Amino acid sequence: MRDTFLQNRHQDQFEQEGYVLFSQFLPPAVVEALRQQYFQWDHDLGEGFHATMHSHDISYRKKVHQSMVDHIQPHADKVLKNYRPLVANYTVKEVGEESFFDFHLDWNMVDERKSRSVTIWVALDDTDAHNGNLWILEQSHLLPATYRCGPGLRLMAHNGELFKHKKLCKRALPMKAGDAIIYDHKLFHGSPPNLSDAVRIGLNYAMAPREIPAIHYLWSGGPGDVQSSPTLPIEAREVEDDFFLSCIINDSGAAKKYTLSLDVIEETLTAYGQDEVNQHILDVDQERLREQGYQVVGSLFDQQRMQRGMSWVIKAKNITKTYNVQRTIESACHAIRGLSFEVEHGETIGLLGPNGSGKSTLLKILSGITKPSSGEVQMRGKVASILEVGTGFHPDLTGRENLFLSGKLLGMSTEEIRQHEKEIIEFSGIAPFIDQRVRTYSSGMFMRLAFSIMAFLESDILLLDEVFSVGDASFRQKAEERIRNLKSNRTVILVSHDIGQIASLCDRVFQLDRGQMIHKGSPREVVNHYALSSWLNTSARLHNEDNVDDVALMGALSKGVWDIEYQGSKVPIEAIYDEKLLQEKGRLSLAITSPKSIWSTTRIAFSIAQIGQPPFWATPVDAPPTSSAAERQIGNTTIDLSMLNKGWYSITFSLLDKAKEGGEIERWPRALSFEIKGDNNQAHEGAKGFSGPIVCSTTWHYNPSQ
Incomplete structure (x- = not known):
């Protein structure tokens, strides 16, 4: 997925948090000009919260949009990487309880599996908790992609399962006039009511990459759910950029206040000549839907939507794996002993343990190569794995042919694989040998190509077993950076004996010993425990509240x-x-x-x-x-x-x-x-989460920026 920001520090924060804050994004003169313009052009859109998009006067909406483009785009170009505006709004909170706006998602304007649409929200007044500052739901941009036919669809924010997700916490963002937040359209946000004595004005400036076509999603099958229809009639249609300026929001009834009129959508699409564009995003039967963890709770007519019902993507319950070495009970080798755990979407999990602790066996069970002797494993999404050097490669095929074979096994079309072919070969660094049979490859070349394929082809879960044990330092560094970039939209399980690598890449770590999980927690905590237990050459007992680790006793x-x-x-x-x-x-x-x-x-x-x-x-x-x-x-x-x-x-x-x-x-x-x-x-x-040895306190002094 292409970068959104010009500077790496902004991009890193955006990947991790889903938003970036900018102080004095607009100079005071521009802020004042936009405020005065609002009062001159005010369309009297009523009480509570309202936006320019709520007006049915298309010419007014386009006039506001063009003025904001003239004022804001030069500043956006200084921080964003070649993004274009799609729709701009004043967002206004009149005084009163009615201006409360619950958590919601902005319009879905591109295919979010491949690109990002963003909004620049600028405060034109100082905002705080009293007059309706912005709220964001932290880490909500990491939830699975959904399909939104218009602004304001809120049902997902009210779902009880969502708020059970441990990472989702409300955060208030008070801002000064001219400050801005640039956020991912997948980030839930809202605001409290304006209880001050004056109107609060802000603006929304929605954008997408210049080279990515605008997409509009719609429910084409009418009211219903998966029980009444074997397929999900959600369609994606490519539209012109000003489509979002021209759609009228249907306000004929409270239940449909924030739902687009499908009649207007159809008329608009016809005007743009897009009738034949009808790509079905999801077309799966009920059984597959349940396997993937989806839950359909209604139709867009009822402001309801499809979503993942739970946050986990891997769930293991009391799994064991026993090998009968000599076909006798006495000689049985217990590789896995009663493991239970859950892994959430977007997590990177590290597995630590000595040789023979069960790490590789666990990955083979998760990848489906072998079945557990007992217990249950549930996986949601496509699984890609690199378990041994050369696994999954046909030795008589060339590197390029194996690239396409791997993509096909992941369910990708030839065209989709071709879109990634060049970057995979370039990343692997073996372009001169890509058309040679892989039987001639060294172990390092094997791993370079295998990692590059799995890191760029589309999968939901990536399993990596000692992938950095071969290959040079430069490729290892590049591969580690690639894993960091994957963390926002993939789940990764990584086996490595390099505890520094585990500490820097992982969100949580599981320590295994003799097939059992003896410790799990933050990277720093588990890495320290593992290093100490290895140093003392002792196996810690199973961790529970009544026992103390052998390590601590020594x-x-x-x-x-x-x-x-x-x-x-x-x-x-x-x-x-x-x-x-x-x-x-x-x-x-x-x-x-x-x-x-x-x-x-x-x-x-x-x-x-x-x-x-x-x-x-x-x-x-x-x-x-x-x-x-x-x-x-x-x-x-x-x-x-x-x-x-x-x-x-x-x-x-x-x-x-x-x-x-x-x-x-x-x-x-x-x-x-x-x-x-x-x-x-x-x-x-x-320094929580940091595993290095040195922690220094620092004192910062600030002066006004020129």
Whole structure:
């Protein structure tokens, strides 16, 4: 899907949040000109909330639209990537309770599976909770695409299942005059009533990519639902850009107030010569509809619509997988033991665990390659997977032929595959070899092509098993970025032994051990748990409220003795830190006791690392003074560790040879360990979800922008 914004930081926020806020998007002079124009042209559209689109005077609507294009498009072109205007409105809240506008979706103006239409909403007055500031429903743009025949269809916002989705929270957005929000048309939004003593004015500026045709969706079968009709009569018709300016909203009755008159739609389409354009978006029988989790609750005539009834796309209930190695019960291998979980639409899930923990077996069950011995798995949508190098490729076909074969297996047409062919080959980086048989490919070339195909061809769920274990660093970095871009509209399950990769890419992580799920939660929490349990070489027990993990029972290692070989005999070096000072003050008070004799030819250094990660901090230990006569010397130092993130850390000591430019003679790995809990620390609160070792508080000072 093409980018919406010119700048990457705006695009990243848009993908994650569904909107981007801009301070002083319009200069004060433009804001005042648009306000005065509204009062000069006011059509007296009644009480409560109203917009220019509610007027039946087409010439008035087009006049408002053109004026807003002249004022706003130059500013839109500075932030959006080649977008054109489709319809512009004043959006006005008169004073009174009637101006309340519940959560709703804007018009569906393009095929949202392939592109995005957006709205620029600009405040022409200062807005707050008292006069009807904008509300948005956070993360609602990640819900599955729906088909909207007009503005204001609200039923989906009232559905109880929607508000059970843990990510959906209402957020108020007070704004200053001239501020703007650019939001995805799939983002639910609304506003409280205007209870001030003055009218509140804003504007809507709906846009679509210049190269994408405008689409209008309509219900062609009349009132009814899936029980009375074996197919869903939802049609998509390509329309001219000014179609949305010309449709009259039917206000003949309260039940149809925000539903377009289908008679007017048909007349308008006829005028544009689009009668033959009749693409059925959904044409599925009842059984397939239920399998995909759809629920039809009425027709557009009743302001009701089709939607997904629940948010999960993968649901596993008490699944097991047993292999009888020698056809006897005694020799049975239990690869999966009673796993139950749900994965929501748009989530990226990481699977961590040692070899033999059941990760690959679980992916094979989810992909349908093997069936569980017991339990139930439900999947919603098309599933694409990369489970082993070369899986799914025919060795005697060329790379290009396998590309088309994979697309066909995903249910895509030849034309749809051709639309992605060039970008897949370019992304894979194996263009010179794309017409050679894949039996001649290296393992890295296999994985490059397999990942590129699955990442660009259309699927709902993507299963990846150690896809980055082969291939070079540059492709790995490019592939990781591609996964981040997929997160808004695909569900991804990723198996990797690279805990840094899991932490940076995933929303949640499941830790498996011997076929059981022993831990699940945020990436930082599970990665730390996995790294520590691996380091201690222990298997944690099943996590429940009554038990404590074995890892926690072992506690921190605050002291230790290191026996080194020096001049033919063993010499002890002792290290200890003050655990109480570390937990209360965030300061590491470290004491090292060493024999004076070793310092003539060697020196000591130590490093600190998050457990399971490379060191991020290292320093030499100062030598004791030569004037001291005592053979054993105690050296003390104190290090401020308040900048460390929550998690477990280890200290490694090294004995270095002075004569060989500091070459390492001996190492004491993970000599000491400690946990940073980060309690009552605002910096740690701000770093939730971040898995790196350093967390620093910063203070920002602002001045007015020129």
